[in-house]
Amino acid sequence: MLEETEEKVITVALAGAPNVGKSTVFNLLTGLSQHVGNWPGKTVEQKTGVFRQNGFTMNIVDLPGTYSLTANSAEEQIARDYLVNESPDVVVAVLNAASLERNLYLVAELIELAPRLVIALNMIDVAEQQGKKINPESLSKTLNIPVIPIVARANKGLHELVSQIEQECSAVAGLRDVKHIEYGSEIKGVIDHVERLLDDGATAPYPKHWTAMKLLEGDGQINKLIRGRMPAERWPALESYLRENESAAVTIATLRFEWVERMMAVSQEKPRIGQVSLTEKIDRAATHPAWGLLILVAVLGAIFWLVFSIGVPIQKFLDINLIVRAREFIHTLSFMPQWLQGFLADGVLAGAGTVLTFVPILFFFFAAWALMEDTGYTARAAFVTDRFMHAIGLHGKSCMPLVLGFGCNVPAILGTRIIDSPRARLLTILITPLVPCTGRMAVVAIIAAAFFGTAGVLVSIGIMLFSLLMLVIVGLILNKFVIRGESSALIMELPLYHVPDLKLIGLVTWQSILAFIKRAGTLILAVSIIVWLLSIIPNGNINDSILAGIGKFLEPLGRLMGLNWQMMVALLSSFVAKENTIATLGVMLSGSGTDLTQQLKQMLTPAAAVAFLVVQVLFIPCVATISAIRQETGGWRWPTFTVLFQLVLSFSMAILVFQIARLFNCL
Amino acid sequence: METERTEEYLEAIYKRQAKETPVSTSSLAADLGVSQPAVTDMLRTLDSKGLIDYKANKGAVLTHSGEERALAVIRRHRLWERFLTDVLGMKWDKVHEEACRLEHATSPDIEKGLSNILGDVDTCPHGHAIPDESGKIKREKTTALTEFHTHQKVRILAVDDEDPKILRAVEKIGLRPGAIVTILKRNKDGSLDIEYANKTIALNSGTAAVLTAELAPQESLTLEEEEIPLGKLRPGNTAIIKCYGGGRGSMGRCLSLGFTPGSAIKMIENFNRGPVLVKVHDTEVAIGRQLADKISVIRKEAAC
Secondary structure (H helix, E strand, O other), X not given: OOOOOOOEEEXXXXXXXXXOOHHHHHHHHHHHHOEEEEOOOOOOEEEXXXXXXXXXXXXXXXXXXXXXXXXXXXXXXXXXXXXXXXXXXXXXEEEEHHHHHHHHHXXXXXXXXXXXXXXXXXXXXXXXXXXXXXXXXXXXXHHOOOEEEOEHHHOEOHHHHHHHHHHHHOOOOOOOOOOOOOOOHHHHHHHHHHHHXXXXXXXXXXXXXXXXXXXXXXXXXXXXXXXXXXXXXXXHHHHHHHHHOOXXXXXXXXHHHHHHHHHHHHHEEOOOOOOOOHHHHHHHHXXXXXXXXXXXXXHHHHHHHHHHHHHHHHHHHHHHHHHHHHHHHHHHOOOOOHHHHHXXXXXXXXXXXXXXXXXXXXXXXXXXXXXXXXXXXXXXXXXXXXXXXXXXXXXXXXXXXXXXXXXXXXXXXXXXXXXXXXXXXHHHHHHHHHOOOHHHHHHXXXXXXXXXXXXXXXXXXXXXXXXHHHHHHHHHHHHHHHOOOOOOOOEEEEOOOOOOOHHHHHHHHHHHHHHHHHHHHXXXXXXXXXXXXXXXXXXXXXXXXXXXXXXXXXXXXXXXXXXXXXXXXXXXXXXXXXXXXXXXXXXXXXXXXXXXXXXXXXXXXXXXXXXXXXXXXXXXXXXXXXXXHHHHHOOOHHHHHHHHHXXXXXXXXXXXXXXXXXXXOOO | OHXXXXXXXXXXXXXXXXXXXXXXXXXXXXXXXXXXXHHHHHHHHHHHOOOEEEEOXXXXXXXXXXXXXXXXXXXXHHHHHHHHHHHOOOOOOOHHHHHHHHHHHOOHHHHHHHHHHHOOOOEOOOOOEOOXXXXXXXXXXXXXXXXXXXXOEEEEEEEOOOOHHHHHHHHHHOOOOOOEEEEEEEOOOOOEEEEEOOEEEEEOHHXXXXXXXXXXXXXXXXXXXXXXXXXXXXXXXXXXXXXXXXXXXXXXXXXXXXXXXOOEEEEEEOOOOOOEEEEEOOEEEXXXXXXXXXXXXXXXXXXX
């Protein structure tokens, strides 16, 4: 018996197109050992994890889902840079057997970058249901790459996959003689010519032949790289040659698909013609302009119904029974110094604690989002709403995140990751804070009810619509004047519908909630404490505090919209969490004995009340939202822009509303 | 041996009859590679058996029973050819000779077995019709490809030569019976320029001469080469992608999702406004209206 004590550690990268079940494979292999973060310098999710078995360890990296390896998007760039720079020991290409033809295109590209490739042919059961008979052995033989059929959702074939990976790395395996794609003689001449124009070593770490092809394919990133490295006098020759051969990009893609067709011919029997899959049947309704919209409304209705019938009551329950009680309890602890009581009760609990009570609401949104993504419905929703979103320079994929924003802006901003065009994504992120979230609507509802009684509902709805009108106008302005670039066209695959993988949905929801809790425990906590400090320094009384000072400083501005300094302070405190407006007013006005409603009525004219609602609903987003914007735009530039822009927008709109209302004396 | 020779003769006469009736001794001698006197001898024998009607100086014509025998042999020959290519995976330039040997040793049971395995094939690999069990054959109206006019869209029916060299040449071009081609130019030396699968191919005179064809089906003739933007394609219709006219920005995405020239595309949903839904490379893809109008396609069939 041979002794094998030495532990073998290898790196494995999972590559694949979107909607192939790659995440499921990743989760099965790594379980809870996975770590979710971002790729360095990118707002693309990076998942890594570890698989261990009998002294064999695989560090698994889940590459972003991509259709190709030309830098059409950040995802594609990350995937190929990883393959080139990190050269993982084995690359597993996860393919969807039910749409093998499309998936083999990526294999055509992977072959050129990944020396040890294993193909995991997923969803082989779905393919069979569709009458597609695939022969993994012939595919494997033709490609000279191992092909392992798996059904990740049913945890079938994973063992075989793992042992194949292990085998690939064993010393004897060596590198396979993979059949590269034969590009016809015509295009080969063009590629060779570009290669000759390139200097040796100038393309490192990318292979020279590959670089030449990417240049011809119009890959912006490679183009920039080579341009930077080449002697300036030699660049024009290459550039003009590339321009002359612009059509090469099309030719190369066409040849790859022709290669794919040849592979298909050996590996798949033609399905019987005329079979209509379940997906196609559902889609006749789900993508119809009228029925599709109805279905979408029903789906969203169901989500919001769940949120308001379960999530919101839990949030209120937690707020009243946990946060408020805990605060009262802390104030009764006489052994604690006064400042510590205040710090815990009014700083930590009132700020970050209140934000945390929103976890149940967020749970429903995150879970619903993951469910829609996993079943494949998100793409249909995007398809149905595309025609409307087009009007403000967005496309269908922006709609769902914006709708989520009605619940909470944070998941909405995180949800914009589904938008593949960076420009459309940024635009969506920037207008999301103008979607009135539950927090803001709660404040609007309370104040509107206090002032206008039963008409308060109408006023609330009016304010909400006003905010959405602003969203459209701001969208149009940003689209035209602020964000540069061509508005991108919608082009997306409509994946086959899947039975949802509940484990995966649970995991994704859990990861999202965890990230939110981390945020509440760090940035939001810090801001809560700062605002609390501002409200007690110097003598513990909010009415003499620095915060009050700022409010008084802003009073002249406030007067333009009929607001006194207390209202300005209440507005500023909404920065921590939108609901804080009411709490702050409560604290500041608590001295005078009468209830909040009466005091508000004494303080404000109806015109001023409406102006306050306007400024409150358009005011700068809460800390959680700003931090989400920072995370998703990768810097402070756009959060700063949002804060300044919405400051100007909210004040000017409120002033306008107040002055017009006064002018007509109607309120 | 005697039967085999009889069958060879009947087969040869049958094939010749499509070009000349009655069939002269000299052409038969050339086709079979034997001397003219030998042919004359054999034709007399066949005449006495009532298989052909032979008149010296004029030539031979198959009688009814002679034609039945000929068609039976041809059926077995072409079934074997099919079997050799489709089941055994042999190249189409090698199967003729093999089939020539096998056809004479084929019992009715084997013939039935072949026909069962092959299912409902109706031509040999080279495009010639296979007679059915009762000896009926779809009459082949053979028109040489060289006889069509410029701009005519035709369907290749068969390769009328068993010469392996010619078959290999045809295979290299990628032409197969059933291929739809358009004649672009007829040259004086008998060679042709044709368009096939969006590519221009030059056929030399030797290759062009052995191909037979018929006019492509009517509907594709009337809508021939109708180039429209993808956004104008009606639901249910299929088309071939011609070119992409948009900016370089969206091009990469379009290409990697399979919108390459020559790819078949089927319109699933098109409500004249908003995005369209198409099927390309076996997947449904949604494309915004603006982009759909930048992709031009060639419609393949009339609206149903």
